[in-house]
Amino acid sequence: MTDGLYGQSEFDALLTEENVFDGVFECLRRIWGTEDALGERKLGGSEYRTRLLERELAKLYPPLYDELAEQMGDHPITSLEDGCGVIMDALSLREGFRLEQELANEHGWDVSLTWAPIERLPSETQFICREWFDAQSPSVVNRDDYRYIGDLDVPQLPGTSPEYVWTRHPDKRLEAALEGNYSTEEVEDIYEDAKGLLEDIVHESVHTEFFVTSDHGYVNHLGTSPYTLSDELEESLKGKFSSRFTEVSNSQAFQLLEHANIIQRVGDHYVVRGHHKWTKRGATKKIMHGGFSLPECMTPVLRINTNATGDN
Template sequence: MSSGLYGSEQLSELVRGESVLDGAFECLRRIWSRPDALNGQTLTDSEYRTRLLEHHLAAQEPKLYDELNASMGDHPVMNLDSGCGVIMDALSLREGFQLLNDLPDEHGWVVTLEWAGVERLPSETTFMCREWFDAHSPSAVNRDDYRFVGDLDVPQLPASDPSFVWTRHPDRRLEESFKGNYSSEAMIDIYSDTKGLLEDIVAESVHDEFLVTSDHGYVNVQDTNPYVLSDSNEDALSSKFSGRHREVADDYALDQLHDAGVIERAGGHYVVKGHYHPTKPGATKHIRHGGLSLPECMTPVLRITT
C-alpha cells in the first residue's frame, strides 16, 4: 500500500476515479482528518506523508499536474449567488479536514467539504484578488458587499445577498510563526484561532449559509523531504528563486530547472513544482506558497448551514 499512504478505499478512488486528484483528495483526508493531525510529532509525520504522497503520485501518474492545471479557474466562491462567501487567506485542506470534524460536533451545523483548484498560478494572494475583485490586495477592495478582516476582531459584516468576507488569517499567523527555526506558536494554536475567527464571522453574519474557502494553500518544507535536488539544480534553484515563483526570463539555469521537471511555466511566471526547495545555511522560512503543488493548489471548499 505504498508505505501506508493510502488504504483500499483510497486506492479504489485512485484507480477508478475520473480524476487522480479526487483520489489524492481522499488520500489527504486519510492523513489530515485525524483528531491529532496538527499536534507535535503527528504533525511532522503528516507533513512528511503529504510530501511523500505527492512525490509518489507524480511518479505513478504523469497526468497529475496537467489535471491540477486544468482544475484552475471558475472557483466556486465567485459563482456564489446567495449566503456568505468567506475567503480565509492560506486556509489549506489540513485545516479544512479539522473544521469538518469539529464544527458539526461543537455547533450542530451541517458541514460538507470538497476541493477546488486555485483560480490561477502563481498561487499568490495578489493574483487571486485581481482575478476576483479587481484590486491589488484584499484590504484595497471597496465594495458594499465585501469586508476585509485583518485581525481576529470581526467588524460589522455586509447584509447583502450574497456577501463576501476576506480574512488575513491564518496566513498572517503562519508567516509570523514559521520564520526560520524559531517558531513561537504551535500549528494547533494557529488552527484554534482560525476556527474561532470563522465562528465569530458566522455569529456576526445575517446569513445561515456559508461557503468557506481560500485563495491558496501552502507547503511546509521543514524536516525530511523526498524531493531531492542534484547539486547543479540545487545551485540553480537557490540562485534564481527567492520563493516559489518568479517571472520568466531567458536564462540557462531556468531552462535547466524546467528540463529537470523542477519548475513549470505558468504564463509569464515560472513556478516550483511539488515540494522542491533550496537548502540554504541558517534559518529560512518553512511556510511557502506561489508554486504548483497539491497542498497549495487544492483549496478547501466548506459549505456550512447553521
C-alpha cells in the same frame, strides 16, 4: 506506492473517480483527517507523508500537474448566488478536514467538505485577488458586499446576499510561524484562532448558509523530505528563486530546472513544482506558497448550514 499513504477505499478512489484529484482528496483526508495531525508531535510526520504522496503520485501519473493546471479557473466562490462567502487566506485542506469534523460536532451545524483548484498560478494572494475582485490586495477591495478582516475582531458585516468576507488569517500567522528555528508558535494554535474567527463570522452574519474557502494553501518544509536535488539543481534554484515563483527570463538555469521537472512555466512566471526546496545560510522560512503543489493548489470548500440547530 509507499505503505500507509492509502487504504483500499483511497486506492479505489484514485482508480475509479472521474477526476483523479477526487482520489487525491481522499488520500489527503487519510493523512489529515485525524484529530492530532496538526499537533506538534504529529505535524512533521503528516507533512512528510503529504510530500511522499505527491512525489509518488507524480511518478505514477505524469499528467498530474498538467491536469491540475487545466482545471484552474472559475473557482466556485465566483458563482456564489446567496449566503456568506468566507475566504480565509491560506486555509488549506489540512485545516479543512478538521474544521469539517469539529464545526459539526461542536455546534450541530450541517457541514460538508469538498475541494476546488485555485483560480490561477502563481498561488499567491495578489494574483488571485486580482481575478476575483479586480484589486491588488484584499485590504483595498472597495465593494458594498465585501468586508476585509485583518485581525481576529469581526466588524459589522455587509448583510447583503451574497456577502463576501476575506480574512487575513490564518496566513498572517503562518507567515511568521516556523521562521527558521526562531518561532515558538505552533500550527495547531494558529488553527484554533482561525477556527474561532470563522465561528465569530458565522455568529455575526445574518446568513445561515456559508461557503468557506481560500485563495491558496501552503507547503510546509518542516522535517525531513523525500524530495532530493543534485548540487547543480540546488544551486540553480537558489540562484533564480527567492520564493516559489519568479518571472520568466532567458537563462540556462531555468532550462535545466524545467527539463528536470523541478519548475514549470505558467504564463509569465516559473513556479516550483512539488515540495522542492533549497538551502540558504541562516534562518529559512518553512511555510511558503506561490508554487505548484497539491496542498497549495487544492483549496478546501466548506459548506455550512447553521439551520440544523437554529443557532443563527
